[in-house]
Amino acid sequence: MAGYKHGAYTYELPTSIVPPVESTAGLTVVFGTAPIHLLDNPSEAVNKVVMAYTYGEAVKKMGYSSDFDKYTICEAISSHFALFAVSPLVMVNVLDPKKHSVEGEENIQISKGEGVFSSDGILKPSVVVKSADKSITYEASKYELEFDDDGKLHIYTDVATEITVEFKRLDATLVTASDVVGGVSLDGSYKGLELVNKVFPRVLLVPGILIAPKYSTNPLVAAVMKAKAASVNGLYQTIAIVDVPTSEVRDYTQVPEYKNSKNLADKNMLVCWPKCSLGGKQYHKSTQMASLANLVDASNEGYPYHEPSNNNLQMDAAVLEDGTEILLDLEQANYLNGQGIVTSLNFVGGWKLWGHRTSCYPANTDPKDAFISVRRVFIYEQNQFINTYWQKVDKPGNKKLIDNIVDSTNIDLNGKAARQFILGGRIEFLREENPLTDLIDGTYAFHLFITPATPARELKGLFEFDPAYFETLFA
Known part of the structure; x- marks a missing residue:
């Protein structure tokens, strides 16, 4: 109990304007396979949310291999950190040594105390070294194992000039769509795409883009990615970028049919x-698009109001899975765009991402749904509203609370309008949207009006011959 007071005292009150909590528009979460056999503890990188801000950090936590077909997360590492120089990247590896490994054996020649394995994906703890005729099994103290920069396993020993080695190795071909989809195990552990709900609790950043290079060409994986994008943690929304399989769909006219x-x-x-190809190395377009979106966002204060379309990709050819080049002209590329498909175009200024429509187009033409940049702004603003005002949940629903939310949001939207991020926006607390029954039950509805600029998808120049200018001949 406060005692008797006599004098001057000070007290602190909560600020009446709440600064917004940033929503991460482009935070990319990649699901796939990684060369975790290169790590000291491979099991620690299975079905875990792992975030990296640099190339070196990503390699340290996931390993790296240039074989993107086996190790799809490495494709995202290369695209994000090497090709586009953006960060961070969140990675979820589903390649599990307990499920996706096979027995192997090699006869290795030892020269000057060193031998090299030809097999890939060898799990060092599983290595058993024997004599060439398998009559002797050597203790682990008799040899050393080490991976080189290319992921090849070397053995250093002087026990013999020829040895037989038995081991287990990772086999990424055993990974199925079900592994990527994942789920919740009986022990409560999360796997695969279900881990998208663990990203925010783990790294305190809202997922912005979901990709699964190679595996998103599977309709089951794509369907689950679509479902996850609509509801992350039961609160947030995000964008899922998927690929149409180029091994199956080889002609641009077949893509809309496949999509539908x-x-x-x-x-x-x-x-x-x-797909994209750079120097013969193939990348899924979803991978490079995610990196490009991050790059474009970063050049615009992290706000996703610019289309990634008509910005340069890191590629020198558009290709199918077998390497066949695809060179679309403008009309062909526009045909795909008109069907809600993103492609690439080599027209003015080199190879560009070409397409500003989400996949709901043309069935859904609502601008907040059909344009990629407008959709991303709406997702950004909704996620930001949740993060900013979560601190107000369970506070007294009085005029002070309402004014605080209305004033804070309007200041934020006015600032974005002044910087041309949006054309305009406002928030209102309307009587007709807050019936007495809702207020009694503790539900308060705020109506936000937001208008991002739609992308200038067609610029028309109207040219007219004006005979009046013949008068200049007599001036």
Whole structure:
């Protein structure tokens, strides 16, 4: 109990304007396989949310291999950190030594105390070294194992000039769509795409983009990505970028049919075709698009109001899975865009990402759903509203609370309008949207009006011959 007071005292009150909590528009979460056999403790990198801010950190936590077909997370590491120089990247590896490994054996020649394994993905703890005729099993103290920069395993020993080695090795071909989809185990552990709900609790950043290079070409994986993009943690929304399989769909005219038959249509889903190639190394377009979106966002204060379309990709050819080059002209690329498909175009200024429509177009033409940049702004603002005002949940629903939310949001939206992020925006607390029954039950509804600029998808120049200028001949 406060005692008797006599004098001057000070007290602190909560600030009446709440600064917004940033929503991470482009935080990319990649699901796939990584060369975890290169790590000291491979099991620690299985079905875990792992974030990296640098190339070196990503390699340290996931390993790295240039074989993107086996190790799809490495494709995202290369694209994000090497090609586009953006960060961070969140990675979820589903390649599990307990499920996705096979027995192997090699006869190795030892020269000057060193031998090299030809097999890939060898799990060092499983290595058993024997004599060439297998009559002797050597103790671990008799040899050393070490991976080189190319992921090849070397053995250093002087026990013999020829040895037989038995081991287990990772086999990424055993990974199925079900592994990527994942789920919740009986012990409560999360696996695969289900781990998207663990990203925010783990790194305190809201997922912005979901990709699964190679595996998103599977309709089951794409369908689950679509579902996850609509509801992360039961609160947030995000964007899922998927690829149409170029091994199956080889002609641009077949892409819309594939998209429709596989139900790849949603306001939070982007569909890409074909693949990108740089110096003969193939990347899925979804991977490079995610990196490019991050780069474009970063050049605009992290706010996703610019389309990634018509910005340069890191590629020198558009290709199918077998390496066949695809060179679309403008009309062909526009045909795909008109069907809600993102592609690439080599026209003015080199190879560019080409397409500003989400996959719900043309069935859904609502601008907040159909344009990629407008959709991302709406997702950004909704996620920001949740993060900013979560601190107000369970506070007294009085005039002070309402004014605080209305004033804070309007100041934020006015600032974004002044910087041309949006054309305008406001928030209102309307009587007709807050019936007495809702207020009694503790539900308070705020109405936000937001208008991002739609992308200038067509610039028209109207040219007219004006005979009046002949008068200049007599001036």
